[in-house]
Amino acid sequence: MRIPLIAGNWKMNMNHESGKDLVRKISNKVSASDTEVVVCCPFPMLLEIGKCLSDSSIMLGAQNMHWENSGAFTGEISADMLLELGVKYVIIGHSERRQIFLETNHMINLKVKKALERQIVPILCVGELLNERETQQTERVLRDQLENSLVNITTQEASKIVIAYEPVWAIGTGKTATPEQAAETIGFIRGWLKEKYGETLSEKVRILYGGSVKPDNISEIMESPNIDGALVGGASLNDEDFINIIHFQHSS
Numbered sequence: 703m704r705i706p707l708i709a710g711n712w713k714m715n716m717n718h719e720s721g722k723d724l725v726r727k728i729s730n731k732v733s734a735s736d737t738e739v740v741v742c743c744p745f746p747m748l749l750e751i752g753k754c755l756s757d758s759s760i761m762l763g764a765q766n767m768h769w770e771n772s773g774a775f776t777g778e779i780s781a782d783m784l785l786e787l788g789v790k791y792v793i794i795g796h797s798e799r800r801q802i803f804l805e806t807n808h809m810i811n812l813k814v815k816k817a818l819e820r821q822i823v824p825i826l827c828v829g830e831l832l833n834e835r836e837t838q839q840t841e842r843v844l845r846d847q848l849e850n851s852l853v854n855i856t857t858q859e860a861s862k863i864v865i866a867y868e869p870v871w872a873i874g875t876g877k878t879a880t881p882e883q884a885a886e887t888i889g890f891i892r893g894w895l896k897e898k899y900g901e902t903l904s905e906k907v908r909i910l911y912g913g914s915v916k917p918d919n920i921s922e923i924m925e926s927p928n929i930d931g932a933l934v935g936g937a938s939l940n941d942e943d944f945i946n947i948i949h950f951q952h953s954s
């Protein structure tokens with residue numbers, strides 16, 4: 703049985719006050735339940751948001767990290783720095799990092815390895831562009847991202863990873879993949895894991911869907927037995943929306 707996971711990705715939004723207010727409202731309404739909840743806030747807020755979450759079951763996540771332990775990497779943050787702040791999850795290889803900051807699968811692979819070494823759970827993001835979907839290249843693109851992001855990752859290590867399938871054309875656009883598209887593509891990812899690591903591993907890894915997830919489409923998305931939760935952008939900035947997404951079982 704895979705435990706459902708709902709992760710909020712605040713991206714470069716909120717400030718200390720609005721962030722603290724938001725997590726207080728969420729943690730008041732979310733008790734330890736069958737669903738794990740993670741809030742991935744911007745780096746400068748990790749300490750304060752972590753303090754607000756200390757009595758709650760909600761876990762703290764970051765949105766990126768560097769693969770080296772320390773050194774001359776201006777503007778970067780190491781896994782150990784995140785650990786000091788109580789970070790349990792880290793988003794790696796988000797499409798905004800890949801597209802705007804030109805992160806490659808090789809860099810993403812190094813980050814995944816370092817996160818695993820330091821026992822921070824990587825949420826590895828993969829997903830195709832609109833023109834790639836329209837030209838039937840989705841599976842080729844995903845295979846390439848998975849193969850190259852998971853180079854030298856053992857079966858034991860892979861069992862700790864969370865994968866987020868985020869079709870780039872569905873991010874922040876209000877265009878969600880249909881439940882069929884999400885189910886089919888996530889089924890493909892699980893099939894790839896089975897091919898590479900075997901069936902036992904492929905049944906262990908949680909795979910999330912991300913891209914315009916809202917309270918009114920979460921139940922439909924979660925109907926597929928292959929989909930274990932969601933990586934939520936815009937709707938994670940609103941307490942009611944995020945709470946309703948977390949409580950999706952009750953609205954179905």
Ligand SMILES: O=C(CO)COP(=O)(O)O
Nearest residue numbers: 711873874913914935936
């Ligand atoms: O990129 C996303 C989460 O990482 C999705 O963002 P939206 O939910 O705003 O589409």
